[in-house]
Amino acid sequence: MASSHFNDTFLKACRGESTPYVPVWYMRQAGRYQPEYRKIRERYSFFEMSEIPEVCAEVTRLPVEQLGVDAAILFADIMTPLKPVGVEVEIRPGVGPVISNPVRTPADVERLGRLEPEEHVPYVLEAIRLLTTEQLNVPLIGFAGAPFTLASYIIEGGPSKNYHQTKGFMYAQPESWQALMDKLGDLTVAYLKAQVAAGAHAVQVFDSWVGALNADDYRTYVAPVMHRIFAEVKEATGVPVICFGIGAGHLLKEWNRLPVDVIGLDWRTSIRQAREMGIDKSLQGNLDPSLLLAPWEMIEAKAKEILDQGKVAPGYIFNLGHGTFPEVRVETLQRLTRFVHEYTRN
Numbered sequence: 001m002a003s004s005h006f007n008d009t010f011l012k013a014c015r016g017e018s019t020p021y022v023p024v025w026y027m028r029q030a031g032r033y034q035p036e037y038r039k040i041r042e043r044y045s046f047f048e049m050s051e052i053p054e055v056c057a058e059v060t061r062l063p064v065e066q067l068g069v070d071a072a073i074l075f076a077d078i079m080t081p082l083k084p085v086g087v088e089v090e091i092r093p094g095v096g097p098v099i100s101n102p103v104r105t106p107a108d109v110e111r112l113g114r115l116e117p118e119e120h121v122p123y124v125l126e127a128i129r130l131l132t133t134e135q136l137n138v139p140l141i142g143f144a145g146a147p148f149t150l151a152s153y154i155i156e157g158g159p160s161k162n163y164h165q166t167k168g169f170m171y172a173q174p175e176s177w178q179a180l181m182d183k184l185g186d187l188t189v190a191y192l193k194a195q196v197a198a199g200a201h202a203v204q205v206f207d208s209w210v211g212a213l214n215a216d217d218y219r220t221y222v223a224p225v226m227h228r229i230f231a232e233v234k235e236a237t238g239v240p241v242i243c244f245g246i247g248a249g250h251l252l253k254e255w256n257r258l259p260v261d262v263i264g265l266d267w268r269t270s271i272r273q274a275r276e277m278g279i280d281k282s283l284q285g286n287l288d289p290s291l292l293l294a295p296w297e298m299i300e301a302k303a304k305e306i307l308d309q310g311k312v313a314p315g316y317i318f319n320l321g322h323g324t325f326p327e328v329r330v331e332t333l334q335r336l337t338r339f340v341h342e343y344t345r346n
């Protein structure tokens with residue numbers, strides 16, 4: 001451990017226990033808004049950065065040291081575990097993952113391989129070991145993309161606005177869709193279990209784009225695999241698990257039935273609304289990241305409003321409603337972190 005004091009406020013809040021202040025971290029807290037990140041990125045591609053354990057660990061640590069946040073998140077991408085099982089993917093700046101051999105047929109689903117974490121992503125596990133045995137004094141969050149969101153990239157071949165190909169595949173080829181969910185579910189369970197075995201203290205599953213489905217279709221086509229992933233990871237590891245997605249306010253009641261500890265909210269649903277809907281898990285979120293470009297007074301007023309709703313009960317973690325982005329100033333996130341800590345310290 002970097003210092004003798006391990007800050008476990010984030011883990012306590014995940015478990016619904018009381019904390020001396022509201023813990024905070026930011027989605028995409030390692031990224032191009034940091035001059036130090038941009039400097040390292042000049043020398044490596046995205047995947048090179050995350051595949052060299054020392055570089056991965058350095059980039060993961062940077063926001064913890066720079067912003068004073070209460071948790072680190074592994075520097076990798078949701079596409080990381082798909083590369084070794086046959087998905088040809090590159091990360092294009094300003095675009096995201098682009099896949100040159102998209103999945104379009106049942107035969108394409110058959111061809112996807114099985115993930116053996118120690119063999120296929122040893123660098124991820126090595127970076128986690130470096131971070132958790134000596135470098136960090138805050139918890140490390142491991143993560144994975146959820147099957148629907150991963151499927152959306154590998155079927156569309158890249159980012160999408162309406163997910164026609166993905167949902168078309170789901171409706172037109174339900175058996176093959178099920179096979180795909182099973183495969184991606186196995187991959188996600190193996191990947192998350194390996195991350196925790198290597199030292200990760202909690203895991204977040206990003207189902208960023210699942211809000212494209214209505215609640216009935218979510219129940220039919222996606223909820224079973226999500227249930228299995230969370231149940232198997234919880235059973236095997238016992239660490240807190242977080243479920244997050246964008247534009248998924250209409251799915252919150254479905255998520256509340258999953259065996260998760262924390263639900264991550266985007267900015268469309270307030271903490272109060274989620275509680276009024278009967279969501280009884282710990283909550284994480286949800287300042288609109290666009291607000292980070294507004295004058296400080298506006299950011300502070302909105303943060304206050306969110307914190308006033310969150311801090312009334314244990315089981316709350318401050319975060320953004322989605323990732324931070326290149327135009328955000330480091331100073332803004334530093335100031336916001338200080339504000340969250342000071343405003344909620346009891």
Ligand SMILES: Cc1c2[nH]c(c1CCC(=O)O)Cc1[nH]c(c(CCC(=O)O)c1C)Cc1[nH]c(c(CCC(=O)O)c1C)Cc1[nH]c(c(C)c1CCC(=O)O)C2
Pocket residue numbers: 026027028029030031032041046073074075076077078079091092093094095096097143206208323
């Ligand atoms: C959908 C999704 C992706 N990746 C991820 C998601 C789920 C969360 C979300 O909804 O944002 C998850 C992710 N991607 C990254 C992390 C690392 C940890 C962290 O949050 O700091 C995490 C947790 C690094 C990254 N992943 C990516 C970057 C930028 C890479 C670069 O330096 O060019 C980073 C730091 C690339 C990426 N990868 C993806 C996108 C949309 C992009 C951004 C494209 C861009 O705007 O340039 C797919």
